[in-house]
Amino acid sequence: MIYAENIFLCIVVPLAVSLLFVRGGAKRFVLSFLIGMGICLVGAYISGFLSLAVDMTTEEVSVFLSPIVEEIAKLLPLLFYLHVFRPEDDAVFLCAIAIGVGFATFENCCYILTAGAESLPYTLVRGLAVGVMHVVSMLVLAFGLVLIRRFRVVSLAGIVGALSLSMTFHALYNLLVSQPGLSSVIGYVLPLATAGVLYLPFRRLMLPSV
Amino acid sequence: MNQPYPVIRYGILLGAFIVLALLSVRLFRRLRWTGPSPVLAFLLFGVATFLVSELYWGAYNLMIRDSAPAFAAMEIAEAGGFLCYASSLRAALGYEIGRDLRALAVTVGFMACNTALWIAWTGSWVKDVLTGAAMCYLVYTCLRGAIRYRVFSRPVWLAFLAGILVIFVLQTAALVIGGGTGSLLDNLCAPVWLAGILYFLVRSLRPREEDTGRDSAMVLSWMGFTWCTLAMYLSYEPFYFLPCALSYGMIVLMVRSAEQEVAVE
Numbered sequence: 001m002i003y004a005e006n007i008f009l010c011i012v013v014p015l016a017v018s019l020l021f022v023r024g025g026a027k028r029f030v031l032s033f034l035i036g037m038g039i040c041l042v043g044a045y046i047s048g049f050l051s052l053a054v055d056m057t058t059e060e061v062s063v064f065l066s067p068i069v070e071e072i073a074k075l076l077p078l079l080f081y082l083h084v085f086r087p088e089d090d091a092v093f094l095c096a097i098a099i100g101v102g103f104a105t106f107e108n109c110c111y112i113l114t115a116g117a118e119s120l121p122y123t124l125v126r127g128l129a130v131g132v133m134h135v136v137s138m139l140v141l142a143f144g145l146v147l148i149r150r151f152r153v154v155s156l157a158g159i160v161g162a163l164s165l166s167m168t169f170h171a172l173y174n175l176l177v178s179q180p181g182l183s184s185v186i187g188y189v190l191p192l193a194t195a196g197v198l199y200l201p202f203r204r205l206m207l208p209s210v
Numbered sequence: 211m212n213q214p215y216p217v218i219r220y221g222i223l224l225g226a227f228i229v230l231a232l233l234s235v236r237l238f239r240r241l242r243w244t245g246p247s248p249v250l251a252f253l254l255f256g257v258a259t260f261l262v263s264e265l266y267w268g269a270y271n272l273m274i275r276d277s278a279p280a281f282a283a284m285e286i287a288e289a290g291g292f293l294c295y296a297s298s299l300r301a302a303l304g305y306e307i308g309r310d311l312r313a314l315a316v317t318v319g320f321m322a323c324n325t326a327l328w329i330a331w332t333g334s335w336v337k338d339v340l341t342g343a344a345m346c347y348l349v350y351t352c353l354r355g356a357i358r359y360r361v362f363s364r365p366v367w368l369a370f371l372a373g374i375l376v377i378f379v380l381q382t383a384a385l386v387i388g389g390g391t392g393s394l395l396d397n398l399c400a401p402v403w404l405a406g407i408l409y410f411l412v413r414s415l416r417p418r419e420e421d422t423g424r425d426s427a428m429v430l431s432w433m434g435f436t437w438c439t440l441a442m443y444l445s446y447e448p449f450y451f452l453p454c455a456l457s458y459g460m461i462v463l464m465v466r467s468a469e470q471e472v473a474v475e
Contacts, residue, residue, distance in 0.1 A: 063282070064281065064282040064283075067283045068282075068283055068286065071283075144255065147248075147251055148248065148251070151248035151251060151301075155297060156293070157252070157293035157294060157296060157297040157347065158248075158252065158255070158294070158297060160286075160289070160290045160293050161252070161255040161256065161259060161290045161291070161293055161294040161297070162255065163286075163290065164259050164283070164286045164287040164289070164290025164291070165255065165258055165259050165262060165287070165290070167283040167286055167287065168259065168262040168263055168265075168266055168283045168284060168286070168287040169262055170283070171266055171282060171283035171284070172262060172265055172266045172269060172283075175266060175269050175270060175273065176269055176273075178273075179273055183269065183272075183273055201238065
């Protein structure tokens with residue numbers, strides 16, 4: 001048993017104070033990072049509630065429901081930012097990545113406090129797999145939102161399309177790592193490989209605005 | 211639990227994965243990141259969503275397979291894919307075309323009947339309503355396109371109407387009667403939906419002079435995909451595999467017609 005709220009407060013307070021002294025992109029990054037951590041906490045509450053409500057085991061929830069809950073929760077602040085502030089593409093990617101990193105950081109903190117940090121391979125896997133997975137899923141989401149905005153057709157269909165892509169990617173990762181063996185190895189490699197694949201379109205998309 | 215027809219099942223899954231991966235790469239290379247037409251962008255999203263969904267489904271089959279999956283991200287991916295395909299066709303048709311209340315009413319009625327039958331078979335309310343709602347937009351967009359470009363002659367419209375009515379009557383009877391007779395009635399639907407698939411395949415592969423490189427070619431391939439998907443949802447194995455495999459063929463035709471449409475633009 002860990003006290004996730006206490007850990008959350010412990011990490012949030014210095015970052016929140018730092019917001020008073022940073023500006024521009026750094027401020028956006030820190031704020032989005034904090035939002036990502038908050039989403040992780042809220043997502044855990046909702047998934048916990050759902051596991052009781054629909055009578056599923058923790059593993060079933062992580063394979064079937066958590067990706068849906070977490071990706072929707074991560075989409076909402078990004079959508080709010082996009083519609084209310086109408087930021088540049090760079091800023092959308094910055095916020096999306098920061099939300100993903102914040103989410104992954106808080107999740108990793110809680111897992112490592114639960115399971116212990118004695119094993120270096122385990123901590124590396126957590127960082128390289130889960131950590132990168134949340135960043136990649138947010139990148140996919142940001143790609144979708146930026147792309148449909150560029151074509152000036154911000155529609156529900158486009159948003160759901162982007163969301164479903166990131167959600168299924170997340171669910172696929174959770175499914176692959178849910179069992180030991182070859183599948184989990186593939187699962188651990190998947191986020192890094194996808195990040196590598198996404199690097200090319202990211203450069204292609206961002207170059208015209210540089 | 212051993213699944214029947216493993217060779218066909220995994221053969222289609224592997225084939226679908228290869229086709230969707232190749233199409234994703236092709237669409238990505240042809241995509242213009244800015245411009246007036248998001249046809250290819252939406253299509254890329256749809257194909258990529260189906261690709262990830264196939265991966266999830268394949269992994270689920272290989273790893274768990276002892277029970278049908280609960281409501282999962284895969285269902286949302288499928289619904290999201292339908293919405294993206296519909297948006298792609300909508301972009302090709304042009305945003306200036308308004309609503310058609312008659313087409314909308316027909317679509318809602320048609321999809322409500324489909325969804326009711328799915329729910330009666332599977333009992334999965336959330337999953338079926340979600341898929342039905344997404345398909346509603348796809349069917350409506352196809353119907354709008356077919357009306358706008360006069361894709362079908364009057365006899366063909368009437369033949370489709372008759373075919374759909376026959377399928378609904380047979381399916382409902384199969385559901386009510388059940389058992390061996392129900393199964394027979396269910397199988398009797400196969401020639402009807404197969405005739406529809408063949409019609410769309412022929413029209414898409416051998417387009418008429420006036421269809422080539424135009425929106426009507428897109429409408430035909432989109433309708434073919436929608437028809438295959440609906441046929442797949444109402445079929446049991448082994449009949450299920452045919453529309454399932456052909457739906458991926460239809461996605462190839464969709465990509466081809468969309469590329470021609472964008473080239474004309």
